[in-house]
Amino acid sequence: MTAASRPIRVLVAKPGLDGHDRGAKVVAAALRDAGMEVVYTGLHQTPEMIATAAVQEDVDVVGLSILSGAHMALFPRVRQMLDQMGRPDILITGGGIIPAEDMDQLQALGIGRLFGPGTPTAELISYIQSWASEHLEA
Amino acid sequence: MTAWGTDRDAETAQRLAAQERELTRLRAEVAAWRAAAAALPTRTDSDFTSVSGRTVQPVYTALDLPPDLQAATGLPGDFPFTRGIHPTMYRGRLWTMRQFAGFGTADDTNQRYKFLLERGQTGLSVAFDFPTLMGYDSDHPRSEGEVGKCGVAISSLADMETLFDGIPLDRVSTSMTINGPAAMLFCFYVAAAERQGVPISQLQGTIQNDILKEYMAQHAWIYPAEPALKIIVDLFEWAAEHTPNWNTISISGYHIREAGATAAQELAFTLANGFCYVEHGVARGLDVDAFAPRLSFFWDVHNDFFEEIAKLRAARRIWARHMRERYGARNPRSWRMRFHCQTAGVTLTAQQPHNNVVRVAYQALAAVLGGTQSLHTNALDETLALPTEESVRIALRTQQILAYETGVPNVADPLGGSYYVEALTDGLEREAEGLFAEIEAQGGVVRAIESGWFQRQIASSSARFQAELEEGRRTIVGLNDFVEEAEAPVRILKVGDAAEATQRARLARVRAQRDSALVERRLADLRRAAAEDRNIIPAMLDCARAYCTLFEIRHVLEEIYGSYREPVFF
Known part of the structure; x- marks a missing residue:
């Protein structure tokens, strides 16, 4: 059996205080249309709320969407909380308005690939699928 | 008498018959033209719809005009204000060039305001950071990592005093983009003016204060709809007496559009919100003419040039008609829709960002041809970060070139009478009226927010646009066509974390000293x-x-x- 034998489970989350959810909703719908099981948190989530939801929903991937510039404070916190909750296996990916050098720094802190404005949804779908085929067991 | 009457009737009949013959001739001519045009080769790289998905004809003629064009438009300055709210428009006064700005601490932003004022900007516009937009102090746990990032942090009167230090508040007009806690920031502003010794009756400016579109699209809310509306009406009532030159609300389509709505949805949802505020004011027992003249609007100016101009023209006409006929307003100032425009942030691309200067210039032209009272032009790097001084200067210069070099402001509503623009204006008005009926069927604005109806309508338009983009049915230069493989990055503004520490220390001092x-x-x-x-x-x-x-x-x-x-x- 390959990893594709069960749907990939994804939590799409909006950390921080910004209310721009157009991107998060487009991504959530695109992942669902690509056959993944998607849960969306809604707005204004703390890292604690996101990590707890990820564990409770038993997801494989957390997708963070942020446009407020607070990614350096909030993304690593989600990583730490998931690690503390015994789920270092969960992939954290995401996107928004994140300068390239911040993306590099976040990747060094255990965050997966991050996508900027204008990314076709096909690109992140294929990223998650190829991650899943390497990391998820049937 | 009888003979004269008969003569006139005969003349009228003759004139009508001549008109009818002319129309018949025109119909035949246009039909023949269409048949011939249909046989001509047509490009396959466009489906000839507007950005909002509106089907557009290859040509417009007198047949597409409303039956009584003069009644539908009026002259500039005349009801229903389709052609503008002032008789001579920009001959009397240019639009206000108002760049939205704010970052870091009140000190940082105060410097940026002085930079802009020294370069000829004519009004201020405050961008607050997310904690402020949500009503959190800079030292609240929820504010961590967010202080000063997307706007300026204002946690008390002390910050507001610093923000306008050296800027006399009786001499500038200030717009503040704040909604959930609008009344609080307004009070900080009034108190700051008192501290400067400025009579508050002279304050000029605008507070966005539009909570309904927050629930629909922008999402910086605090309280449920009914108490939030109560506070808004409190502000209408108080300001009518104490700050009569202050615009107590800026009813905003901008965020609805940016969240994915079409032009018609932006138009209709925003106007429906406007009517909802009017109804709440009237329900309080306020005279509609006591508060309606201070209601103002805020529109997005997107890429589809003529559709955007028509949207602005239709907006004025719908507001005027409803205010006079449905709400019984008698004061012409209650009929006149005054508005601010901002070029569409959502149309900027991170790819080849210098192209954004061109997008912004076209959108700014549409805003001015649509008769805006004030304008913010986006900076080329705003999809990457807050703008640098250099990019903001180019954005401001774009407006100055439009105002002083192009000749566009010389004539009021220069597109009035254009077959295409008048047909679009009419079509958008009809579409909006249809959407008002749908909103009523959903139980009205507040109910349709609580059920998520508006939010779903907007999300579905956003999904349609995204699909068109990804299927290549819509071209965005530099994004899905005309792509550059290797791009040199532009220099962007980095707002560090120093603002957060500074703000916490300032706030601790305020708490200790009060x-x-x-x-x-x-x-x-x-x-x-x-x-x-x-x-x-x-x-x-x-x-x-x-x-x-x-x-x-x-x-x-x-x-x-x-x-x-x-x-x-x-």
Whole structure:
């Protein structure tokens, strides 16, 4: 059996205080249309709320969407909380308005690939699928 | 008498018959033209729809005009103001060039305002950071990592005093983009003016204060809809008496459009919100003409050039007709829709960002041809970060070139009478009227927010646009066509974390230096005013004067009003 034998489970989350959810909703719908099981948190989530939801929903991937510039404070916190909750296996990916050098720094802190404005949804779908085929067991 | 009457009837009949013959001839001519045109080769790289998905004809003629064009448009300055709210438009006065700005601490932003004013900007526009937009102080746990990032952090009167240090508040007009805690920031501003010794009756500016579109699209809310609307009406009532030159609300389509709505949805949802505020003011017992002249609007100016111009023209006409006919307003100032425009942030691309200068210039032209009263032009790097001084200067210069070099402001509504623009204006008005009926069928604006109806309508338009983009049915230069493989990055503004530490220290100082017994008394008075359902603005202003913080005020009212819960879906 390959990893594709069960749907990939994804939590799409909006950390921080910004209310721009157009991107998060487009991504959530695109992942669902690509056959993944998607849960969306809604707005204004703390890292604690996101990590707890990820564990409770038993997801494989957390997708963070942020446009407020607070990614350096909030993304690593989600990583730490998931690690503390015994789920270092969960992939954290995401996107928004994140300068390239911040993306590099976040990747060094255990965050997966991050996508900027204008990314076709096909690109992140294929990223998650190829991650899943390497990391998820049937 | 009889003979004269008969003569006139005969003349009229002759004239009508001649008109009818002319129309018949034109119909035949246009039909023949269409048949011939259909046989001509047509490009396959476009489906010839507007950005909003509107089907557009290859040509427009007199047949597409409304039956009585003169009645539908009026002259500039005349009802229904389709052609503009002032008779001579920009000959009397150019639009206000108002760049939205704010970042870091109040000190940082104060410097940026002085930079802009020295370069010929004519009004100020405050961008607040997310904690402020949500009513959190800079030292609140929820503010961590967000302080000063997307706007300026204002946690009390002390920050507001710094923000306008050296900028006399009786000499500038200030727009403040704040909604959930709008009344609180307004009180900080009024108190700051008092500290400068400026008579508050002279204050000029605008507070966005539009909570309905927050629930629909922008999402910086605090309280549930009914108490939030109550506070807004409190502000209408208080301001009518004390700050008569202040625009108490800026009813905003901008965020609705940016979230994915079409031009017609932006138009209709925003106007429906406007009517909802009017109805709440009237339900309070206010005379519609006492507060309606201070209602203002804010539109997005997107890429589809003519559709955007038509949207602005239709907006004025719909507002004028409804205010006069449906709400019985008698004061012409209640009929006149004044508005601000901003070029569409959502159309900027991170790819080849210098191209954004061109997009912004076309959008700015549409805003001016649509008769805007003030304008913000986006900077080329705003999809990457907050703008640098250089990019903001280019954005401002774009407006100055439009104002002083192109000749566009010389004539009021230069596109008036254009077959295409008039047909689009008419079509958008009809579409909006259809959407008003749908909103009514959903139980009205507040019910349709609570059920998530608006949010789903917007999300579905956004999904349609995304699909068109990804299927290559819509071209965005540099994004899905005309792509550059290797791009040199542009220099962007980095707002560091220093603002957060500075703000925390400042706030600690404010808390230590103020009269804490007075703070407690003022907050208790505010709680009582809210519990007793009185107008809360006087008590809130007293809180501001006593240096109560933003979150302290938010929190006291939350005890009485509760919190908003969004319907979550995708």
